[in-house]
Each structure stands twice: as structure tokens, then as C-alpha cells.
Amino acid sequence: MYKKNKRNQLFTALCILCASFLQAQQKYQSPVAENTEKVASGKFKPTWESLQQYKTPEWFRNAKFGIWAHWGPQCQPEQGDWYGRFMYDEGGAQYKWHVEHYGHPSKAGFKEVIKDWKAENWNPEKIVALYKRVGAQYFFAMANHHDNLDLWKSKYQAWNSVNVGPKKDIISGWAAAAKKQGLPFGLSVHAAHAWTWFETSQRSDKKGPYAGIPYDGKLTKKDGVGTWWEGLDPQELYAQNHPLSAGSEQSITSLWGQWNWDNGASIPSVEYCENFYNRTMDLINTYKPDLLYFDDTGLPLYPVSDAGLKIAAHYYNTNMAAHDNKLEAVLFGKVLTPEQKKCMVWDVERGVPDQIQNEAWQTCTCIGDWHYSRAIYDNNGYKSAKTVIQMLIDIVSKNGNLLLNIPVRGDGSIDDKEIAILEDIAKWMDVNKESIFDTRPWKIFGEGPIAETSNPIKDAGFNEGKASLTEKDIRFNQKGNLLYVSVMGAPSEDIIVKSLGKAKESRKIKSIKVLGSNEKILWKQNNDSLAIAKPKVIPNAIAVVFKIQY
Known part of the structure; x- marks a missing residue:
């Protein structure tokens, strides 16, 4: 009798576990509605199996080298990357700088950084013309970052660069400049992770005069009466009306292990996923980019939502329709499985595989920090032209392309040291570009001390600079x-x-x-x-x- 009851209890527990798992899976695979932005019909369907019909276009395999303007309001403080997250980390360097220059984050949060960003010296035509002269074969602009500000006149995000900050359509300016120079135009989209990335804005100081006073991440539209942001809802920017991810309160780096929405990440709501879907579809339909980069594992919000799959299918189908039924689009994702590498181009962040890859791929890296850092400028911390060129040669030998970010200051300019590096790259390219463009890998990528040393990539990449050529x-x-x-x-x-x-x-x-x-x-x-x-x-x-x- 005891054993029978025990078996029944075990069976019941197993049924409950299975039911919970199925419920979790159903929640985890939230489909987005196509009420306003519909997926274009065509060859590609929003499934991994259908996306495996993708073939990397020859123009991209020939191009080899692109330059990126990874530019937005986080460049305004000139304090480096991820400022919008780290400024809410009590005691951290960016927190201290923010308190000194903007005020305490309970009163002056990231929205005040956006307000301060004016892009007053931005000349996209001049910058893109320089990049083309240096040798870039395509140009990338950032459409939004994890800070959730859209840098165009977004239909679905009131927090955009036309309504606030510089009061300019940044993406339209970049697009026009790229078209004038005859360069394929790429857009990078990072906003899928604002849900967890901005969780630090839910914190409060643990000590001092502001101990226990919440930062501004929980503010709502009604709190804006009488302020400069009256009429705007901070929750549309911060997206923080939800419980924290596991470990979020204790560790500023907990997010790194939850990037692919596992290991305790707070799961985004259907509304959040649909808003991201609509914004990205609007971006694609408005600017028709030749290249589209997602800072995501696989596709954005997968497997929480099918938003990324639908966006990918739409992007490919609309591109084919614009090119006489020939697919010329390039779509990037990170940390891809072998099957996913057939669906899009694998992007490796700040790293390079140590062997030739069968499929075309790309390294994305930066001569400094992803967002402008005054400290890197002051301390001569940029990658040299020598480092960049040698990386490019190594990458091309392994069937890859290099996308290089040149950090742009908040005012829209690039500094004198960056220009000097670009000029040195141009000098090498003037002599040697035929060995880069339109080439293909040989039977082996190279020989010598480094070629014989294993240097595996970690997660999204991050193995560059471990050995000097x-x-x-x-x-x-x-x-x-x-x-x-x-x-x-x-x-x-x-x-x-x-x-x-x-x-x-x-x-x-x-x-x-x-x-x-x-x-x-x-x-x-x-x-x-x-x-x-x-x-x-x-x-x-x-x-x-x-x-x-x-």
C-alpha cells in the first residue's frame, strides 16, 4: 500500500511537473500579433527551417570591410559603454560621474542624458565620405541601443531622437549620406534587451542620504506633470514595470549570463515583444536597409517570442521583392548554432575564430569603447591602424568580414586621434586593397606562431588581442x-x-x-x-x- 501510494504521488508530481513545463513553454513562445505591421509574403516563413534557404549574397562576401557609427545618447557623457545601465550602480565610476554632473539618479536619470544630447556638430556626409575614402565597402548606423531610444521618427516609440534630445532624425541623415557615397547601408538594432538591461534603474542607494529612495526607473507618465518630459511615459523608455531577474539586485554583471533569456532572466511581456516587433518592422519598411544587425543570441527575443523570426522572414521577403526576386540582404546574429548559421550571417563580437569558416561571417569590433570614452582618448587607448589592418587580413583569410566601430562623440564629431588612425588605414589600403576585396580563402588561412596556437572564442567572441602578430x-x-x-x-x-x-x-x-x-x-x-x-x-x-x- 505504501509503495502504491508512493507511486501515485510520484505520478501526480510528474504530471504537475509536465503541466508546468508545458505552461512555461507556452508562455515562453509568445506569438506577436500582426495587427499593424504584417509579415510580407514570399519565399521565407517565420521558422528556422524556412530561414535555412538563405544564401549570403556575393556582394557582401566581396566587400570585406565596413565601418560603423555605434552612436547614441550614451556617447554624450563620454564615459564609455553601457553608461545607461552602469550609471545606476551605486559606487561605480559611471554612477559617481553621473551624480557629479547630472545629479542623483533618483532625480536625474538616463532621460536627462537624452535631454542633454544635442548632436550639434554632426555632419553625416563628411563622416561617411571619410569612411569611404578609408576603404569601407558598407556603412552601419545604430538604430537603437539597449537604452531603448529610437534614433528615427519612430511610429511606435515616443522616446525617439526627433521628439527628444537632438530633435533630429539620425537614421535619415546617415541613410542619405550612405546613399550619396554609394555604400550599402546597415542598421543595428539592440533594443530587445532593454527589459533586463535597465533593471538597475529599479534600484536605490543602500547607504548615504539617498538610501532607500528609488531611482527613476519606476516613474510613470503622471509623474511628469510640470517637468520637461511632461506627456512622455518613462515606462516606454525604461520598461521596468516588472519583477527583477535573478541576481539583478546583487550583481551588475548578472545580465551577462542571461543574454539568451535563460538562467533566471525576467521574461518580457507580450506587449513588450509586440512593441519591439512593430518598431523594428517600421524601421525596415522605412529605410530598407541592405544589412541588419541584431545584438542577440540567435534572433531577438527568441525563444521568448516569435518576433525575431517574423522580422527575419519579412526582411528577406521585402528585400527579394525590391531586387527582382534575388535576395541581397545580410542579416546578423550572435552565438548561432550550426543550423542557425545557415539562416543568417554569424557575427563575432571582439573576436575571431581560429580556423577558416565554411559560411561567411563577420567580426564586429571597435578601436576604443563601443560608446565614446574620453579616458580612452586621453590615455591613447585606441587600436592602432596596424592592429586594425592585421585583424582585417586575418579575418579575411578565414572567410570573414570586419565591421569596425569608430566611436562618435556626443556632439556628432570624431576626434583627431581617430582621424589619424583612419588616415593610416587609408594609406595601407591605397597600396594593398586588391589583396582584400573580392578575394576568397585559400586552402589554409595561414602559417606561423599564431596560426599554430589554439584561440577559441568565448560565447559571443571576446578573444581578440590575446596574441600579437x-x-x-x-x-x-x-x-x-x-x-x-x-x-x-x-x-x-x-x-x-x-x-x-x-x-x-x-x-x-x-x-x-x-x-x-x-x-x-x-x-x-x-x-x-x-x-x-x-x-x-x-x-x-x-x-x-x-x-x-x-
Whole structure:
């Protein structure tokens, strides 16, 4: 009898557990309504299986190098990335700076930073023209960040750059500048995570004169009577009328382990998901971007909602309709499964795979902090042109593209040190760009000390800068009957290329030249290696490219 009752109890508990799991799954897969923004009909349906029909367009595989303006109100304080989250972290550097310059976050929150942002010196035509001269083959602008401010005249978000802050349609300005320069135009969308990202605005100080007084994350529209933001609802910006995620109150970094909506993240409401869906659909329909970047694991809000799947299907279908039934769109996601890599282009943040990838992919990185940092400028902390170019060569050798952010100041300008770096990149590109654009990987990506060292990426990326490339490191890529051999630095002695010995390379070499030089290069192909005499003239010490013709 005891065992029977025990079995019945176990069976009942199992049924309850299964029912709870099914209820959780139903909640976890909240479908968004298409009441105002409908998914365009076409080849692609909002399922992972259908999205696997995607093929990366050749124009993107040829482009190799893009430049990004990851710019918004968080650049105004010049205190670096994630300011809108960290300014609510009591005792942190950005919190202290904010209290000193804006006031306590119970009175002056992130909305006051938005008010302060004027973009008074912004000249998008001048900036994009410079980027094209440097060698960018596509241009990206940030449409919104985790701070939830839309940078266009958004139909579904009253907190937008036309209504507040600079009172300008930022995306329209960037789009016009890109079109004038003939550059494909990309938009990055980060706002899916405002739900958890802004949870710090629900906090309050634990000590001092403001202890226990809530920050401004719980304010509502009625609290704005008589203020500069009267008529606006702070909850549309902060989205904080919900319980906190697990660990949110204790740790500023708890969000990092919950980025893909597991491990205790507070689950967004259906209304929040639908608002994100409508905003992004409006963005796509208004600007018809050539490239679309999501700062999300897989697709935004997946698997909480089907919003991301519907957005992806709509984006592909509308792009095909605009290009005579040929898909020319490029969509990016992070931390993708092998199946998801067939649906879109894999983006690796601040990192590079250590092997050639079968599918086209992209690194996104920055010469400094994602949002402008005065400290990085003052301390000469930017990546050098040498670092950027050597990263680009390495990335291209592995079938990837590089998207490089140049931090823009709050006023809309880029600083003198950034311009100097860009000019140095342009000098190298002027001589060596044929070894980058329109190329494809060779049978191996390279040889030398770093090529023989494992450097796996972690989560979304984050493995750059762990080893320095030297003249002993060589990278390969090809174009037709041409092989480009890039030496990472100015060679101090003859160059020995083991992979091009007769035992491994059966094709007959007709000639070897150095890009940017008319010097006659002496070389000999031995059984175990190709020996190239050190050139007398080094066109650019960042990297020397040997052009081998078969």
C-alpha cells in the first residue's frame, strides 16, 4: 500500500511537473500579433527551417570591410559603454560621474542624458565620405541601443531622437549620406534587451542620504506633470514595470549570463515583444536597409517570442521583392548554432575564430569603447591602424568580414586621434586593397606562431588581442589565379613559406611581386618551402603583401 501510494504521488508530481513545463513553454513562445505591421509574403516563413534557404549574397562576401557609427545618447557623457545601465550602480565610476554632473539618479536619470544630447556638430556626409575614402565597402548606423531610444521618427516609440534630445532624425541623415557615397547601408538594432538591461534603474542607494529612495526607473507618465518630459511615459523608455531577474539586485554583471533569456532572466511581456516587433518592422519598411544587425543570441527575443523570426522572414521577403526576386540582404546574429548559421550571417563580437569558416561571417569590433570614452582618448587607448589592418587580413583569410566601430562623440564629431588612425588605414589600403576585396580563402588561412596556437572564442567572441602578430605570421587569400601572401609586419630577413614548397603546392609559380613596389623580387621554390628574398623597399610596414601569379 505504501509503495502504491508512493507511486501515485510520484505520478501526480510528474504530471504537475509536465503541466508546468508545458505552461512555461507556452508562455515562453509568445506569438506577436500582426495587427499593424504584417509579415510580407514570399519565399521565407517565420521558422528556422524556412530561414535555412538563405544564401549570403556575393556582394557582401566581396566587400570585406565596413565601418560603423555605434552612436547614441550614451556617447554624450563620454564615459564609455553601457553608461545607461552602469550609471545606476551605486559606487561605480559611471554612477559617481553621473551624480557629479547630472545629479542623483533618483532625480536625474538616463532621460536627462537624452535631454542633454544635442548632436550639434554632426555632419553625416563628411563622416561617411571619410569612411569611404578609408576603404569601407558598407556603412552601419545604430538604430537603437539597449537604452531603448529610437534614433528615427519612430511610429511606435515616443522616446525617439526627433521628439527628444537632438530633435533630429539620425537614421535619415546617415541613410542619405550612405546613399550619396554609394555604400550599402546597415542598421543595428539592440533594443530587445532593454527589459533586463535597465533593471538597475529599479534600484536605490543602500547607504548615504539617498538610501532607500528609488531611482527613476519606476516613474510613470503622471509623474511628469510640470517637468520637461511632461506627456512622455518613462515606462516606454525604461520598461521596468516588472519583477527583477535573478541576481539583478546583487550583481551588475548578472545580465551577462542571461543574454539568451535563460538562467533566471525576467521574461518580457507580450506587449513588450509586440512593441519591439512593430518598431523594428517600421524601421525596415522605412529605410530598407541592405544589412541588419541584431545584438542577440540567435534572433531577438527568441525563444521568448516569435518576433525575431517574423522580422527575419519579412526582411528577406521585402528585400527579394525590391531586387527582382534575388535576395541581397545580410542579416546578423550572435552565438548561432550550426543550423542557425545557415539562416543568417554569424557575427563575432571582439573576436575571431581560429580556423577558416565554411559560411561567411563577420567580426564586429571597435578601436576604443563601443560608446565614446574620453579616458580612452586621453590615455591613447585606441587600436592602432596596424592592429586594425592585421585583424582585417586575418579575418579575411578565414572567410570573414570586419565591421569596425569608430566611436562618435556626443556632439556628432570624431576626434583627431581617430582621424589619424583612419588616415593610416587609408594609406595601407591605397597600396594593398586588391589583396582584400573580392578575394576568397585559400586552402589554409595561414602559417606561423599564431596560426599554430589554439584561440577559441568565448560565447559571443571576446578573444581578440590575446596574441600579437609579428613578421613571422603569414596569411593567405586568393583571387582567380592569384595568391596573396601577407606578412604581418616588415620582414627583417628572407621569408620562408612552408605551405608553398613543391611538396605541398603543385602549381607552377609564374611571378612574385610586392604590392606597391616595382622592385624585382628574387625567389626560389624548394621542395619543402618557398623562399622569398627580403625586399629592399617596404611599401608599408603594417603588412607586406606578396602577389603570386600562377
